Amino acid sequence: MRELFSMWRYTQMITAFVVSAGLYAALLFVFAALPIWIIPGVTAVRPGNAIPPFTSLIFGPAAAWGSAVGNLIGFDILGGALTIGSIGGFIGNFFLGLVPYKIWHRVFREEPHCRTLSSLLKYEFVILVHSGVVALIIPYWTELVGFLPFTFLAFIIFFNELISAGIIAPVLMALVYPRAKRVGWLWTDVMKGYQYTPTQVKSHHKLGTLLVFIAGVVGVWVTMFVGVGLGQPLMQFAPVFAGAPLLTVGGVFILIFAIGMALLSKD
Amino acid sequence: MxxxxxxxxxxxxxxxxxxxxxxxxxxxxxxxxxxxxxxxxxxxxxxxxxxxxxxxxxxxxxxxxxxxxxxxxxxxxxxxxxxxxxxxxxxxxxxxxxxxxxxxxxxxxxxxxxxxxxxxxxxxxxxxRIEDLELALTRLGMPYSMAFGISAVFRFIPAMVGDGLTILAAQRARGVNVVSGNVFSRMKNSAAIIVPLFITTMRRFGELPLAIESRGFVPMARRSYLLELxxxxxxxxxxxxxxxxxxxxxxxxxxxxxxxxxxxx
Known part of the structure; x- marks a missing residue:
């Protein structure tokens, strides 16, 4: 995870950050003329959501910061949605840009060109995981600080992210990745010493990916079910729809996610 | 603007x-x-x-x-x-x-x-003003290169949005439909906007590192400022x-x- 901080020493990575954040923010504006609101001021079906998993695999750590700042500027600040929920939005969008490249450069030897079925399926797997992670983190924060209920928001974010990114991002990768590789835009072309794809897949990286998958995909649904009252008597909780039971269960999955990311970060 | x-x-x-x-x-x-x-x-x-x-x-x-x-x-x-x-x-x-x-x-x-x-x-x-905010963020401890990046995003958004709207108009003139249809077709068609916008943006910013470095930009160096707070x-x-x-x-x-x-x- 050192690359997240050392990238600020490279002018080209700072430019990549500006492109990632600017593109994300600009697309929120371009498609704002054709909005499909789900919760006004909170979330809408956004084609721009395909940008983080796409820029993540091109620009690596610059895209993690770029997604976080791009959402903060394009949606929260210029879109008039800056609240305490924006802190969760910043963190969630940071992982939106971090998880795809981190998983790929640790466990997949194939390039993410999406021009073969196996490359496409791997990319869709990464998108599924990153959708789950963001659908766990942002609503958990909004529930914690009394901004919006977890269950409602998690359901919307999960499908919004999955649909937008799942359809558009593979098309973008298939069209742009070969060109980006040819002209040296990939983050490992700038930050020497990092491998874009692993020569050897280590077992703790596989375990880390599995834990991130469990936290993001399984965890978000389990927490949503708890949020509508399912299974609470088993856990000796009073039947409430928000608050302690949900935060406890969601907290366990966030801990699992943190352990998974720590394993993925370990060389 | x-x-x-x-x-x-x-x-x-x-x-x-x-x-x-x-x-x-x-x-x-x-x-x-x-x-x-x-x-x-x-x-x-x-x-x-x-x-x-x-x-x-x-x-x-x-x-x-x-x-x-x-x-x-x-x-x-x-x-x-x-x-x-x-x-x-x-x-x-x-x-x-x-x-x-x-x-x-x-x-x-x-x-x-x-x-x-x-x-x-x-x-x-x-x-x-954004430049005052950038300076305030560095005074509050944010690394300069990060504060520079954030203010650069604010500055370049109008250009990027302008490019995006031009591409949107051009693609719609060619028959790309991102206004109607179901969610899936709108999503698929929006790739026709995003890909050219990305390529245009990369062309525009391809020379940015050279341009800012030739003006003395060194990411982690200590800096002095024209503005004062x-x-x-x-x-x-x-x-x-x-x-x-x-x-x-x-x-x-x-x-x-x-x-x-x-x-x-």
Whole structure:
């Protein structure tokens, strides 16, 4: 995870950050003329959501910061949605840009060109995981600080992210990745010493990916079910729809996610 | 251009404050409105922020946001009574769900809280130039290269949006339909906008590293600044006051004031 901080020493990575954040923010504006609101001021079906998993695999750590700042500027600040929920939005969008490249450069030897079925399926797997992670983190924060209920928001974010990114991002990768590789835009072309794809897949990286998958995909649904009252008597909780039971269960999955990311970060 | 630049020139008291004082106010509004969940208290916070907006003369600058703010408040009023159950004073029951006076009051309190937070952030941005904000962020400890990147995003957004809208118009003239159809076809067709925008952006920014390095940009070097920020006596008084009020609000909450539901934020 050192690359997240050392990238600020490279002018080209700072430019990549500006492109990632600017593109994300600009697309929120371009498609704002054709909005499909789900919760006004909170979330809408956004084609721009395909940008983080796409820029993540091109620009690596610059895209993690770029997604976080791009959402903060394009949606929260210029879109008039800056609240305490924006802190969760910043963190969630940071992982939106971090998880795809981190998983790929640790466990997949194939390039993410999406021009073969196996490359496409791997990319869709990464998108599924990153959708789950963001659908766990942002609503958990909004529930914690009394901004919006977890269950409602998690359901919307999960499908919004999955649909937008799942359809558009593979098309973008298939069209742009070969060109980006040819002209040296990939983050490992700038930050020497990092491998874009692993020569050897280590077992703790596989375990880390599995834990991130469990936290993001399984965890978000389990927490949503708890949020509508399912299974609470088993856990000796009073039947409430928000608050302690949900935060406890969601907290366990966030801990699992943190352990998974720590394993993925370990060389 | 004006859509992407919120700053409005002005000579109000709030305009003249150091950006760090304004950031302190935003943080304190977040604290004040988060520690209480009674509508009377969060409503007072909202009233104070609205007064600052009016005194600063930036209300007309925010007209684009009023619809979103009302929608946000309405959603909170609808959603929280559904999910934040509890309370003893039953108002009515619908489809097996009991709505209590407490849960409705909680929804109203959160609605006030959200609008107060959004308005405080907008107040900061409408009364502060981006370059002043960038300098304030570096003074508050943010690495220069990160602050530079953030201000560069603000500066380049108008160009990127302009490119995006040109590409959108050109692709629609070629028959690409991103306006109608189901969600899936709209998503698929929007790739026809995103790919050329990305390529255009990369062409535009391909030479940016060379351009800024040739002007002396070294990412981690110590820097001097043309602009200066001065934290004057009025900033000290203003910041001390808002921080005191934030501490007072936490003390009040700990002593049971301003709550509908005592065990949640």
């Amino acid at each position: 004006s859509r992407y630049v919120l700053y409005a020139e002005g000579k109000s008291f709030f305009h003249s404050l150091d950006p760090r004082s304004k950031i302190a106010l935003v943080v304190c509004v977040f604290v004040w409105s988060s520690v209480f969940n009674h509508p009377l208290y969060t409503g007072t916070v909202l009233g104070a922020v609205l007064a600052l907006v009016l005194i600063s003369g930036v209300a007309s600058r925010l007209k684009l946001f009023w619809f979103g703010l009302v929608s946000l408040a309405t959603m909170s009023l609808i959603l929280w009574p559904l999910f934040r159950r509890g309370g003893e004073n039953v108002l009515f029951e619908a489809m097996g769900i009991v709505f209590t006076q407490e849960s409705v009051m909680y929804g109203l309190a959160v609605a006030f809280r959200l609008v107060a937070m959004v308005l405080s952030g907008l107040l900061l941005l409408t009364t502060t 001065r934290f004057r006596a009025r900033d000290v008084v203003f910041t001390a006051t808002v921080l005191f009020l934030a501490a007072l609000s936490i003390y009040m909450r700990l002593n049971g004031y301003g709550v509908v539901f005592p065990h949640v934020i």
